[in-house]
Amino acid sequence: xxxxxxxxxxxxxxxxxxxxxxxxxxxxxxxxxxxxxxxxxxxxxxxxxxxxxxxxxxxxxxxxxxxxxxxxxxxxxxxxxxxxxxxxxxxxxxxxxxxxxxxxxxxxxxxxxxxxxxxxxxxxxxxxxxxxxxxxxxxxxxxxxxxxxxxxxxxxxxxxxxxxxxxxxxxxxxxxxxxxxxxxxxxxxxxxxxxxxxxxxxxxxxxxxxxxxxxxxxxxxxxxxxxxxxxxxxxxxxxxxxxxxxxxxxxxxxxxxxxxxxxxxxxxxxxxxxxxxxxxxxxxxxxxxxxxxxxxxxxxxxxxxxxxxxxxxxxxxxxxxxxxxxxxxxxx
Amino acid sequence: xxxxxxxxxxxxxxxxxxxxxxxxxxxxxxxxxxxxxxxxxxxxxxxxxxxxxxxxxxxxxxxxxxxxxxxxxxxxxxxxxxxxxxxxxxxxxxxxxxxxxxxxxxxxxxxxxxxxxxxxxxxxxxxxxxxxxxxxxxxxxxxxxxxxxxxxxxxxxxxxxxxxxxxxxxxxxxxxxxxxxxxxxxxxxxxxxxxxxxxxxxxxxxxxxxxxxxxxxxxxxxxxxxxxxxxxxxxxxxxxxxxxxxxxxxxxxxxxxxxxxxxxxxxxxxxxxxxxxxxxxxxxxxxxxxxxxxxxxxxxxxxxxxxxxxxxxxxxxxxxxxxxxxxxxxxx
Ligand SMILES: Nc1nc2c(ncn2[C@@H]2O[C@H](COP(=O)(O)OP(=O)(O)OP(=O)(O)O)[C@@H](O)[C@H]2O)c(=O)[nH]1
Ligand SMILES: Nc1nc2c(ncn2[C@@H]2O[C@H](COP(=O)(O)OP(=O)(O)OP(=O)(O)O)[C@@H](O)[C@H]2O)c(=O)[nH]1
Ligand SMILES: [Mg+2]
Ligand SMILES: [Mg+2]
Numbered sequence: 001x002x003x004x005x006x007x008x009x010x011x012x013x014x015x016x017x018x019x020x021x022x023x024x025x026x027x028x029x030x031x032x033x034x035x036x037x038x039x040x041x042x043x044x045x046x047x048x049x050x051x052x053x054x055x056x057x058x059x060x061x062x063x064x065x066x067x068x069x070x071x072x073x074x075x076x077x078x079x080x081x082x083x084x085x086x087x088x089x090x091x092x093x094x095x096x097x098x099x100x101x102x103x104x105x106x107x108x109x110x111x112x113x114x115x116x117x118x119x120x121x122x123x124x125x126x127x128x129x130x131x132x133x134x135x136x137x138x139x140x141x142x143x144x145x146x147x148x149x150x151x152x153x154x155x156x157x158x159x160x161x162x163x164x165x166x167x168x169x170x171x172x173x174x175x176x177x178x179x180x181x182x183x184x185x186x187x188x189x190x191x192x193x194x195x196x197x198x199x200x201x202x203x204x205x206x207x208x209x210x211x212x213x214x215x216x217x218x219x220x221x222x223x224x225x226x227x228x229x230x231x232x233x234x235x236x237x238x239x240x241x242x243x244x245x246x247x248x249x250x251x252x253x254x255x256x257x258x259x260x261x262x263x264x265x266x267x268x269x270x271x272x273x274x275x276x277x278x279x280x281x282x283x284x285x286x287x288x289x290x291x292x293x294x295x296x297x298x299x300x301x302x303x304x305x306x307x308x309x310x311x312x313x314x315x316x317x318x319x320x321x322x323x324x325x326x327x328x329x330x331x332x
Numbered sequence: 333x334x335x336x337x338x339x340x341x342x343x344x345x346x347x348x349x350x351x352x353x354x355x356x357x358x359x360x361x362x363x364x365x366x367x368x369x370x371x372x373x374x375x376x377x378x379x380x381x382x383x384x385x386x387x388x389x390x391x392x393x394x395x396x397x398x399x400x401x402x403x404x405x406x407x408x409x410x411x412x413x414x415x416x417x418x419x420x421x422x423x424x425x426x427x428x429x430x431x432x433x434x435x436x437x438x439x440x441x442x443x444x445x446x447x448x449x450x451x452x453x454x455x456x457x458x459x460x461x462x463x464x465x466x467x468x469x470x471x472x473x474x475x476x477x478x479x480x481x482x483x484x485x486x487x488x489x490x491x492x493x494x495x496x497x498x499x500x501x502x503x504x505x506x507x508x509x510x511x512x513x514x515x516x517x518x519x520x521x522x523x524x525x526x527x528x529x530x531x532x533x534x535x536x537x538x539x540x541x542x543x544x545x546x547x548x549x550x551x552x553x554x555x556x557x558x559x560x561x562x563x564x565x566x567x568x569x570x571x572x573x574x575x576x577x578x579x580x581x582x583x584x585x586x587x588x589x590x591x592x593x594x595x596x597x598x599x600x601x602x603x604x605x606x607x608x609x610x611x612x613x614x615x616x617x618x619x620x621x622x623x624x625x626x627x628x629x630x631x632x633x634x635x636x637x638x639x640x641x642x643x644x645x646x647x648x649x650x651x652x653x654x655x656x657x658x659x660x661x662x663x664x
Contacts (some may be wrong), residue, residue: 040654047648055645136650143648192524223555274643281642284653289621292661310613311606313387316379316475318468321616322372329624 010042014049020149022121032140033126047140050147055273057089057151058260059142061167063158063193064177069203070156071110073177073243078114080249081152089145090114092125092156093163095134121150132287135166139280142170168196169276172269173259175199175252178220180213194220195227198259199237201252206242213240233262298327342374346381352481354453364472365458379472382479387605389421389483390592391474393499395490395525396509401535402488403442405509405575410446412581413484421477422446424457424488425495427466453482464619467498471612474502500528501608504601505591507531507584510552512545526552527559530591531569533584538574545572565594630659 013031016024028050032043064070078088090111114120123141128134142153155171157163168174176197194200200220205213221238229235237255241248263269293299306324309315345363348356360382364375396402410420422443446452455473460466474485487503489495500506508529526532532552537545553570561567569587573580595601625631638656641647 044648044651044654047651048646051645051648140648140650192527195524274645277642277645277649278639281639281649281653284650285625285657286618286622288653288657288661289625290618293617293621307610307613310609313383313606313609314380316376316383316472317609317613318472318616319376319379321613321620322376325617325620329620 008045010046010049014046014147017050017144017148018053022148025121025144025148026123028144029123029137029141032144033137043140047143050144054143054146057142057146057153058173058256059153059155059171060256061164061171061174062154062156062177063164063167063174064203065179066158068177068179069243070158070177073201073203073241074154074156075111075114076243076246076249077252078111078120078154079117080246080253082114082117082119084253086152087119087121087150088114088117088152088154089121089123089142089150090154090156091123091138091141091145093131093135093138093167094125094158095128095131095163096158121145121148130287131162131166132283135163135170136280136284139170164193164196169279172263172272173198173256175201175256177201177203178216180204180209180216194223195230197224197236198230198234199239199252199255200224201248202238202240203243205240205248206245231263231266231268233266233268234259293324293328296328299324302327340377342378342381346378346479349382349476349480350385354480357453357476357480358455360476361455361469361473364476365469375472379475382476386475386478389474389478389485390505390588391485391487391503392588393487393489393496393503393506394509395488395496395499395506396535397511398490400509400511401575402490402509405533405535405573406486406488407443407446408575408578408581409584410443410452410486411449412578412585414446414449414451416585418484419451419453419482420446420449420484420486421453421455421474421482422486422488423455423470423473423477425463425467425470425499426457426490427460427463427495428490453477453480462619463494463498464615467495467502468612468616471502496525496528501611504595504604505530505588507533507588509533509535510548512536512541512548526555527562529556529568530562530566531571531584531587532556533580534570534572535575537572537580538577563595563598563600565598565600566591625656625660628660631656634659 010031013024013028017028028046031039031046034040034043062070062074074090078090081088111122115122126134126137126141128137138155142155145153153171155167157167164174174196176193176199178200180202202213202217202220205217217238217240224236224238227236237259239248239252239255241252243249260269263272294303302324306315306320310317310320342363345356345360349360360378363371363378366372366375394402394406406422410422413420443454447454458466458469458473460469470487474487477485485503487499489499496506506528508525508531510532512534534545534549534552537549549570549572556568556570559568571580571584571587573584575581592601595604626635634656638647638652642649642652
């Protein structure tokens, strides 16, 4: 085990995180969220120190349309886990939340019980302009939470554009909450999202919504049966629950346990995580390259004209790309 | 209309293409397929000359697992169109065909009738290492074929990795061929492919396969009903046909006609094409930036170690990315 150098700021911060101190964890996350260059180098040192102590949680992504009950579900699910002795961190990715400062922050009212628990840690989505940037900070926050001893990480996202894909690329298991009401509801789900799901949960299966929830579950079951499962060892499961009445929550956690067992045994989770980390590095590289390209003064000056030419069909896309690339990749 | 300068090589080539000369078209495609730098600048000049004369076809992508009957279908469909007075170009994207020199080339035996028609032009998939490179050349070949007066372009791809997505990003309409045999067949379809389809065709609906084809069509119809259509003006249609017995071909062409009419009227096709062209320019830029990055001597020297560190969990992905980017984006 790598020894932490407690004489540096990041060393002291790492010590606090590893000791499970909530305030150190919160400050460490603030550090990795910072866009200041000097903060970034400190963050890199911090991450290097905590990395050997990360990875010991189950990482669960949770998504679903607004109003499906994500916050209510996380409250009920989180309380269930805490009662069973787990420590639960709730993070979020929501690139649209920059103005409000994070969606689940305002939500603490809806996760009132959970947010008061010593064994829970709730952090809103970081602000940021690009999904990649927001996602990177949530990923790094996840590693910090693991190092601080949280053994269940829930990463929430509301279905905004590509954010479900971003979440699915950082978790072990992706859970999609759906509404009762039959297949029509799927129309609201963005393309390809169903296929990301390792588990589909029909929420609000209570009161007079029970028959609709049953029908919906059957339809989703049929739809999932038509899709190619992402793991040879796991067929996406369909569950029903009532987050409000706290029903079906235990069954969901049991199914997650089976998923975890099978995919750890088969070596799929470590393999998936290694691939995710590599893909993440390349995403960072690609995103930064394109930003540097766009910010190049010569490219910036010519870009609009080239793009218009392409859109209006006067310039072949590859020709426009080449001209711009020649401005950027000038021989040094 | 831009006048072609016939004194240059590319000017003469453009004239030949615009006159609909098959040999000029073939040579022009060979030019745009070349990876030589000087050829590329010639190709850019050529494309600029023919671009104002492109765009007047319906661009149809055709995909399906090996053996579903793509070649047989294209033969029957192409012959049907030619009899109706159309001029049909068949192109292909198959990044796996580099060794054999293109899959539909060997297939000319299966498209025997079509390949002998004056109104048909069949070109195998270009060779290439990256899907992006292969796709770019097929896209440009498509523009050349349009300039040469072909008014129906069929772009075939066998379901290899991301090639269906690449095809769907260059056509107006994406047609997915499926086998009879019920929903289980969908298991062989890669994730997300069903959702690309504007039309699903169950082929081999003949002989004792008819009942199975009917069942399959009903199941696909149900599955498509659960998905969000990509256009507000078109619900993906499910058709049956027998390419071998040339049954159902006319109905498919009629449905394509309705698709075309609705999406031209609503302005979706021109809009889609403009977006596709812009996305294509950016794909070129991204791909070339990453190639330049990988080929940078300092990056190349450090890459393996960084990647291993990330995969083994010793290095945070963003830190590794930053270190490599600092080598590449050195201040000039
Ligand atoms: N009947 C019923 N209502 C529920 C259930 N879960 C949540 N709700 C209600 O659904 C509404 C939305 O719940 P939230 O938990 O805020 O939903 P959300 O997905 O977090 O919504 P956003 O944060 O806006 O994306 C609230 O009025 C909840 O009380 C449930 O299991 N049954
Ligand atoms: N019964 C029946 N057989 C068909 C039909 N269409 C194609 N076939 C047969 O299916 C086999 C495969 O047909 P192809 O046209 O080569 O299929 P493909 O999709 O081009 O296959 P690849 O080029 O390998 O990807 C051949 O033996 C065809 O004769 C059809 O409509 N009915
Ligand atoms: Mg909420
Ligand atoms: Mg074939």
